[in-house]
Amino acid sequence: MSPSFCAIDFGTSNSAIAIPSSAPDAPPSSTRLVELEPGQLTMPTAVFYYAEGPHDADGPPRAFGRAALAAYVEGVEGRLMRSMKSILGSSLIEQSTDVGGGRGVRYFDMLAGYLKRLRRQAQAAGAPDDLHRVVLGRPVFFVDEEPARDAAAQASLEAAAHAVGFSEVHFQYEPIAAAFDYERQTTRERLVLVADIGGGTSDFSVVRVGPERMARLDRRDDILANHGVHIAGTDFDRHIELASILRELGYRSLGPERPGQPAREVPSGIYFDLATWHLINTVYSPQRVAELRGMRSFYGNPQHHARLMTVLEDHLGHELAGRAEDAKIAVSGGGSTEIDLGLVESGLRVSLGESQALEALDSDVERIVQAGRDTVRQAGLRADQVDALYFTGGSTGLRLLAERIAAAFPAAEAVRGDRFASVATGLGLHAARLFGAAR
Template identity: 65%
Template sequence: MKLLAAIGRNQYLSRGLHPYDPRPMPTPAPASSVPDDFCAIDFGTSNSAIAVPAAGGAGGAPGAMELVQLEGEALTMPTAVFYLAEGPDLPNLPRLYGRAAVASYVEGNEGRLMRSMKSVLGSSLMDQHTDIGAGRSVSFADVIASYLRHLLRSAEAHAGRELKRVVLGRPVYFVDGDPVRDAQAQAALQAAARAVGFTDIGFQYEPIAAAFHYEAGIDSEQHVLVADIGGGTSDFSLVRVGPARRERLDRRDDVLASHGVHIAGTDFDRRVELGAILPLLGFGAYGPERPGQPAREVPSKVYFDLATWHLINTVYRPQRVLELRGMKGDYADADQHRRLMKVLTDHLGHDLAGRAEQAKIAVAAGGEVAIDLGLVERGLQATLTEPQAAALLRDDLGRIVTAALETAAMAGLQPAQVDALYFTGGSTGLKGLTDALAAAFPTARPVYGERLASVATGLGLYARRLFGG
């Protein structure tokens, strides 16, 4: 442990080593003696999913795993908890999960939205309490346990039985370059799982889990670059897979390198909103010319906040609305200021962000997209063209491709030595992104997993091997 703690991150990667991993490796019991009381959880930064053993017959072959429908027919759920701060029963911490949590926040209900809880693991915040309104507070550890408990209840309702054993996904590094904090992060997630009732807990690296689908269909050892690109981060892992390795329970040595950047889908949406929609509300515009003074650019902070999901609600605060209303004279075009105030007073910020996201998706198919802004002003619309979108996203895509190439270099491989690119994560639906990555690794075979469920599916396969015999 002391030796590993003294080795830098790049040395771990180049030598095929990894930070201290405290997990015990459970010993699988014979298949005949093992009940199907296990599951697999992908506790993601943005979305989560859970897999359970499939029922026999009617599409559920013996030994198969299936994803649980968590919200209607959705197999994934936003990793979000909203603590209500108004209404009855406040001492019992009424809360909402997933899409309901996000919707309650967007609608402006009183309370506290908790997202990206996974990023707290391994930090000093885990044991601290955070205010959730109405004079109440909860620890981050309790927030995570509450969310895992909600996933477990959904899975048990689906399976019709108790689930006592679990495989949890984990990133190669919860905390970069700090083995002690990385071990603390896994221990904290393990403690949360025990708090909700799991008695036997295993872990698997998320990129290994994502690669299981590809590994099942190959007959030779290969190097696969797993590109997991979601809402907040673009993460890459160079993984060694093959038929001689697929039955091994301990796969940590098969993750040859791991790297990433904090750029992904929400950053793309922000670029599109700032570049195509918000100029109609005054972003980048100039005020009137005054004697002896050049025209000055309209203050831009409100526009950046409107384009940043978790800051949108801050622009609706009465004091800020009053301040912005008084800035009418700073606009040469009174229509731009009027549209801005319409968005603020009618709380349309999240709607605009959603329209930017949909435009980004639509233009990826090619051509030109009209963005209807009639909710702001009758007949108002913005236009997003494919060349315009490419220009808006060029810098972000360039940094993502650079991170992918750096991952291969950290593993000691040239791009031509990468056999396959495995795409997973919601943002890999953006064709311009996957095309740019494919161009950087021209000899690699592109493979498209389930964008939001590949990791959970792979964790389910691993849980079957570990617990199901």
């Protein structure tokens, strides 16, 4: 029987889980990633609640991961939830929200339901039925510069883990877990700066790694510094959407000129909500739609207002956010792309080039790079003393970001880990050492 533990990388965009290896010749401390969907070791952190169908023991009918995204894209009636990790540390966690069909679900229960799905997938892949010990990854900061909210965020995640059957819950910083994964690849002692840039946070850690240190359970002396900022992939998507798609709906446009008064910019709050995944559904309330319908006179270009109302009345916010994400990916390696907005207005398209994306993301990228510099300084090191720069997390695929971070540490060897699995692999290594994987 496999030891009763697992490790979960619960990410803003994607999640993964590691369990002890079942191979007969595997070393006692080895782990493996679970296939969460056919051929996939990661699963989108997404839940789709169907508007119709009977409740089961876990609540309203729902789909997870890629099936959740497919249901939304296919136009099935219901509600898609993404970026659930962003809710941790906020007052939303104990609130309920409408998921269609007159049903309400607490955000906490959404979170717990997703963790329960991961636990069941681990059991289906060979973990024992009494799987009760877990190491959960966490960002350096769930919430920047607010220790009370940060502690509340971890407490909520721990409570959700207990609610789905884990009786022993431990946490490890995600970038430190990535350092453990990198450590397997080095043959000598090195100082590594881990850059873990995901969907919700950009985290850095300076860790001393080496083959002689791998067996140590207590690695506190090897962790020289960790730091992070709550800026990452979903923020990039929001800025891309605001800079391109939402301009066609009136963002930053001016109202009509009035005698003796300069034209004023139209209210921007609606656009920020439309570009933020967990707030999109708030713009569809009848009261808010009626309020915005009555603001037609605020717009100097009536076409902008008409397009905005189409998005609100047809509930197109998530689709536009998804197209912004796709556009970001399309230009991440350079070049340009065309964003088809025909669902808003026939023939409507908007171009996005790398230079436009650079301009939209420049401030966020600089804050992330500065967080890396600050981490090295907190470790008492100069930039040229960093031996290696280890990239992990989905957003490190953005070329301009990776190049800017690397430029800040020119003496460091740049190494790319598995963007989506390095953290989960490292968490598994830590869990095996922590729980003792002896059979």
